[in-house]
Amino acid sequence: MPVNKVLDSPEEALKDVFDGAFVLIGGFGNPGACPTWLIRALEKQGAKNLTLVGNTPGFGRAMIDLMRKYGDVALMPEWFEDGGILVQNGQVKHAICSFPVSPSPLVKTAFEEALDRAEVTVEILPQGTLAERCRAAKMGIAAFYTPTGPETIVEKGKEVRNFNGRPHLLEHAVKGDFSLIRAYKADRWGNLIYRGTSRTLNAVFAGASTVNIAEVDEIVELGELKPEQIVTPGIWVDRVVLRPKEGWVKEVQKW
């Protein structure tokens, strides 16, 4: 039987997400890097008590509408939604993240509002620590020491140990049950390439969960992605779904 990781829909790819699952959502906070269609399908699927792991646990619909209205419209396409819709839908109980609140004092993210209502809890991490904790899970490393964080709030409850004359914090791997990944192109083996800065946490989270699901613009024949070009080898990817055309990449800048 030929290997084929391509499924018909995001709904099918997410049907086994269970209550209490750890869900790693790739991206950075911006539309280009966000697996929006997988997030929407998870909203529809309805699994509850989720722990979201990602840079931004969720702006939500109201804040994204404001960003669309007052920000750079070219960077805020109509289709964009983020993990905030899961928070607003009452599916989230905890987040491990780096950037939970709005940079503007005038508006709150959906996540911060839920935090104010004590519906969610949060662990805030330096972005590099967040990335490395998930990478460690992917690499089969249980824990590691990082120089970032001693003498700050991040140190709380962690072992401090000196290496090369500098204090380091012990940080444990964070393994997910499901990774939601935005990539550009895939083949049926699950080999992935990304475009531009949309690689970010997506390529780190691909492989950091038990089930890794990629949302792509295009599924190409085996061999079209050249071996040297593949960023995420298919071994890290379990399921692939196609994005609808409205969300496809527009190559404005050339490189």
Add this chain to the structure above:
Amino acid sequence: MVEKAKLDREIIALRAAKEFKDGDIVNLGIGIPTYASNFIPVGREVIFHTENGCLGFGPVADPQTADLDLVNAGTQAVTAQLGMSFFDHADSFGMIRCGRIDICVLGGLQVSEKGDLANWITPGRKIGNIGGGMDLAFNAKKLIITMEHVTKNGEPKIVKECTYPLTAPHCVNLIITDMAVIEITGEGLVLKEVAPGWTADEIQALTEPKLLLAPDLKEIELI
């Protein structure tokens, strides 16, 4: 009383950009620091790094050329350049932690006389955004803070001890404000440059710790 003129945000960024040397790898935070990329002298090759996974990108793009897949850490669209490379977040922070970033410019809420930085949690808020700033503050070879010299209420932001939660201890090398340039040294804070029209005494009155005066204290040179 007539308020004295302070430097505007772009002029602060212009002064910060003077610190960048040929070949430096530079990471710019959100806010005032972002403007610094607009002030690189022609012929000087500075390579910009952004946490979300790009080295060697060009200036900020205009709305017509905004590409969703080419943004900086402030999620502003930037432009492609020859030599540019992309990488994932783990690599990006590896570059930061292992000391490959020559200069990082961040904003600040408070800087202490020891060079402690507080900039991640806004007063009156329960939580804040650590983002990439903490890794950068801990690990960049040189950390420059650009900020207003005092708060909106006129309180000093350069203080003896930070009262806000720390981003990193003992990390700041240079502070560039709308009134002064101050270097953090083993001996203490050294006032090196003042904005036009300001005296060292006036700057001291708005700064909590004692300032040492540089032997060559001068007006800020922008060119």
